[in-house]
Amino acid sequence: MEKVVALAKRRGFVFPGSDIYGGLKGTWDFGPLGVALNNNLKREWWKLFVDNREDMYGLDASILMNEKVWEASGHTGAGFSDPLIEDIKTGERFRADHLLKDHGIEAEGLSAEQMDTLIKEHGVKSPTGNALSDVKDFNLMFATQVGAEGKYKSYLRPETAQGIFVNFKNVVDTMAPKLPFGIAQIGKAFRNEIAPREWLFRVREFEQMEIEYFVKEADWEAEFEKLLFDIRAWHAHIGLAPENIREFEVPENDLAHYSKRTIDFEYNYPGKGFDELAGFAYRTDHDLKSHEEASGVKLRYTPVEGAPFIPHVLEPSFGVGRAITAVLCEAYTEDEMNGEVRTYLKLPAHLAPYRVAVSPLLKNKPQLVEKAREVFTILKKEFGNVAWDDNGNVGKRYRRQDEIGTPHCIVIDFETLGQEALELADTVTVRNRDTGEQERVGIADLVEFLK
Ligand code: GAP
Numbered sequence: 001m002e003k004v005v006a007l008a009k010r011r012g013f014v015f016p017g018s019d020i021y022g023g024l025k026g027t028w029d030f031g032p033l034g035v036a037l038n039n040n041l042k043r044e045w046w047k048l049f050v051d052n053r054e055d056m057y058g059l060d061a062s063i064l065m066n067e068k069v070w071e072a073s074g075h076t077g078a079g080f081s082d083p084l085i086e087d088i089k090t091g092e093r094f095r096a097d098h099l100l101k102d103h104g105i106e107a108e109g110l111s112a113e114q115m116d117t118l119i120k121e122h123g124v125k126s127p128t129g130n131a132l133s134d135v136k137d138f139n140l141m142f143a144t145q146v147g148a149e150g151k152y153k154s155y156l157r158p159e160t161a162q163g164i165f166v167n168f169k170n171v172v173d174t175m176a177p178k179l180p181f182g183i184a185q186i187g188k189a190f191r192n193e194i195a196p197r198e199w200l201f202r203v204r205e206f207e208q209m210e211i212e213y214f215v216k217e218a219d220w221e222a223e224f225e226k227l228l229f230d231i232r233a234w235h236a237h238i239g240l241a242p243e244n245i246r247e248f249e250v251p252e253n254d255l256a257h258y259s260k261r262t263i264d265f266e267y268n269y270p271g272k273g274f275d276e277l278a279g280f281a282y283r284t285d286h287d288l289k290s291h292e293e294a295s296g297v298k299l300r301y302t303p304v305e306g307a308p309f310i311p312h313v314l315e316p317s318f319g320v321g322r323a324i325t326a327v328l329c330e331a332y333t334e335d336e337m338n339g340e341v342r343t344y345l346k347l348p349a350h351l352a353p354y355r356v357a358v359s360p361l362l363k364n365k366p367q368l369v370e371k372a373r374e375v376f377t378i379l380k381k382e383f384g385n386v387a388w389d390d391n392g393n394v395g396k397r398y399r400r401q402d403e404i405g406t407p408h409c410i411v412i413d414f415e416t417l418g419q420e421a422l423e424l425a426d427t428v429t430v431r432n433r434d435t436g437e438q439e440r441v442g443i444a445d446l447v448e449f450l451k
Contacts, residue, residue: 008034037324041324081137083095084137097115138194164183190206212314246268269325327347353406354385356450408431
């Protein structure tokens with residue numbers, strides 16, 4: 001993991017947030033290559049779950065919502081808090097359940113009071129050796145004020161899901177969808193995590209890709225199986241090996257109050273082991289019912305025959321940062337090439353920041369540069385994310401492109417110009433990132449070849 005984090009910083013994928021001021025805990029900034037990877041990942045997700053289907057509708061709701069949304073959803077209460085404990089001398093804050101786990105004591109599903117008792121019974125101390133405060137519930141929402149005098153209270157949304165529920169009626173009224181159907185959204189979410197840690201894994205500002213899939217209550221189990229299949233297909237599509245993914249069936253006593261079944265998709269993060277990557281929950285009709293009661297607005301689906309009813313909902317929920325972490329860990333590879341250790345990212349071509357890099361063999365030969373620009377322009381028009389790389393010698397360019405996961409490098413040489421053998425005129429060298437093998441491809445065939 002340390003190697004992945006170091007590469008991500010060195011090569012412009014992920015930087016610490018507010019770096020020049022010493023950072024801000026739980027925030028990370030995506031650099032030029034990180035934003036490209038991020039955008040590719042989100043575009044592929046949207047393609048797979050929205051564009052390729054007839055039963056999905058997109059949404060982009062506001063981050064700021066009426067505070068009543070969060071009261072109705074239960075987020076202002078104890079349901080959305082973590083157990084906080086403090087080092088009484090240094091004031092450092094910890095999650096009590098994490099501290100107990102570090103001492104080999106399982107605390108999943110326990111209340112703050114129960115954790116407090118366990119901490120006292122086992123004499124658990126702060127990592128500094130100091131005594132600890134009592135455990136108390138700490139709400140994870142960031143409160144904020146809206147309006148010039150801060151007249152209205154609001155929160156930065158802690159999940160994108162509620163934006164979907166409050167727009168259920170709008171989507172039904174405008175799109176007349178047939179049940180079952182889903183509403184999908186990608187967007188920022190914020191949680192004031194007590195102890196942000198492990199790079200992008202637990203942060204205070206992150207992005208989610210969520211679907212609320214509305215079904216008839218009687219169909220939830222069959223639809224759950226279908227979506228399960230689609231989630232597995234997504235993880236394969238982003239290159240995650242099946243042996244690095246585990247499906248954890250959350251036991252009944254640990255289910256969130258609104259859920260009747262939840263599966264956590266866990267990834268085997270290097271140096272950490274299996275931990276949550278994405279979640280998939282059957283949320284019953286809990287959310288629509290709560291919003292209907294609180295708002296007084298009917299949130300119902302009207303079938304062709306029969307009375308309007310509140311549909312039940314299945315929720316696949318993915319964190320972008322955790323997916324990026326898993327993708328980078330999975331892609332990080334070290335091997336030996338030409339007697340040297342080489343580091344490269346074996347990213348799937350549809351996720352790589354650059355689809356291909358184009359270089360003239362020598363940058364001080366105008367004829368080579370001109371021909372290389374011609375090839376670059378053709379590919380740029382077709383793929384968009386094409387790199388022009390003429391720094392250093394060809395060997396160094398290959399290493400650099402390998403390290404950022406560019407699947408192919410193209411070099412324009414004297415053979416391309418027809419100066420070596422006529423039959424090689426207008427052909428280029430295409431080098432494969434994973435094997436290091438090179439082949440000659442005609443410029444006219446390049447687009448097809450890469451596709
Ligand atoms: N609407 C359901 C929901 O938000 P969740 O399990 O709390 O469920 C869904 O979050 C996903 O969001 C997680 O599986 C994870 O990928 C991501 N996520 C949640 N909290 C996060 C955090 N603090 N940092 C990074 N990703 C987070």
